Amino acid sequence: MNNNNFLDKNILLIDDSKTILMFLASVLKKEGYTNLHSALSAKKAYSILKNKKINLILLDVVMPDIDGVQACQSIRNTPETAHIPIIMVTGDDSDETLKKSFDAGADDFTTKPINFMNLNTRIKSVLSHKEKDLQILNQTRYTAMNDMIDTLAHQWRQPLAAISAAVLDIEIAYELDELTPENMKSHLKNINNYTQDLSKTIDEFRSLSKVESKAKEVNINKLLSYTMKIISSTYMSQNISLEVKEQTNLKPIFAYPNELVRVLLSFFQNTQEAFSKVNKDSKKTVQIKTRQDNFYTTISIKDNAGGISKENLLKVFDPYFSTKKEKNGKGLGLYSSKQAIEEHMGGKISIFSKNNTTEVMIQLKMSEQKRLQKEGI
Ligand SMILES: Nc1ncnc2c1ncn2[C@@H]1O[C@H](COP(=O)(O)OP(=O)(O)OP(=O)(O)O)[C@@H](O)[C@H]1O
Ligand SMILES: [Mg+2]
Secondary structure, three states: OOHHHHOOOEEEEEOOOHHHHHHHHHHHHHHOOOEEEEEOOHHHHHHHHHHOOOOEEEEEOOOOOOOHHHHHHHHHOOOOOOOOOEEEEEOOOOHHHHHHHHHOOOOEEEEOOOOHHHHHHHHHHHHHHHHHHHHHHHHHHHHHHHHHHHHHHHHHHHHHHHHHHHHHHHHHHHHOOOOOHHHHHHHHHHHHHHHHHHHHHHHHHHHHOOOOOOOEEEOHHHHHHHHHHHHHHHHHHOOEEEEEEOOOOOOOEEEOHHHHHHHHHHHHHHHHHHHOOOOOOOOEEEEEEEEEOOOEEEEEEEEOOOOOOHHHHOOOOOOOOOOOOOOOOOOOHHHHHHHHHHHHOOOEEEEEEEOOEEEEEEEEEOHHHHHHHHHOO
């Protein structure tokens, strides 16, 4: 990637010193960066982030009121800003500050007095990593679309067969001179219902493939039922039973619903692919549970499809790690799910495997969101 492609990126500079802000802006301008924005406090930065699409943040650590580490955490925990790369800029290069910054979700770190060569290299490296992530994301969307088309084809099969059977019935009854008006009416009504079903599924799939620009309040149980409806016919045809245990009083969480459905579908797809390798006679079960505690809404999806070896378990979130040579697995499902949940929605994703089971767990926060909204993000 040509580094000059980054020069028009929106960079937000946050520092409580006007002199440092001016210095940073002037050196970056000299380097050719054209879209620079400055904020003297985290609060001011939050309001810029609300109104502007920012591609990179340079964030001072020591600031009054909300310091850089807290600001970094808030930005990471907010779905709309969670994906923005952050480079911490600080005079304090102690191990403790370094650890705190990375724990809060910073991508990189540079020290004051600012060495411009060093900063510029870091900016380009962070932006280029982001660009690569985006390319992988696009590739994943393409694979996810292919999987969805398979599911759609499966869902269409039954109503299409029913329409075709109704047409055949009409034809035979007509040829035998047995076609009564009631008979005709009833067939036409059924055909009409089936075509409406087909049109509804296609609309649902179209909206699912859309990339959303804003996070929304989501009812997790409803979203899960919707996702299960999509996979139910495929699961039924493969004798996979779904066991659902939902906690009823879940707090609404802030997320991107279509993206979340795509993530869940990729887990269900993995489970189904794992079952295709196990003994046909074994009982295939997927347990879906939701749970609420003070901090998190948790979704757990657990299958008994054989499990994952200890060695592979360490690699499943790596991009391009796949054990599915036969189906030409890209190895992007779990990687991009992690990006979506952790970087885009400020949540957590984990995977466990014991005996012959695999459990994927997603945790999403609402309470934090409310706190941030109060803070003004
Ligand atoms: N439920 C599961 N049971 C057993 N193994 C699993 C399960 N989920 C994931 N894995 C393992 O993790 C690997 C990575 O999964 P991931 O979804 O990232 O990629 P993939 O399914 O191989 O390819 P893609 O999703 O890009 O089509 C899989 O190849 C498989 O070995
Ligand atoms: Mg997969």
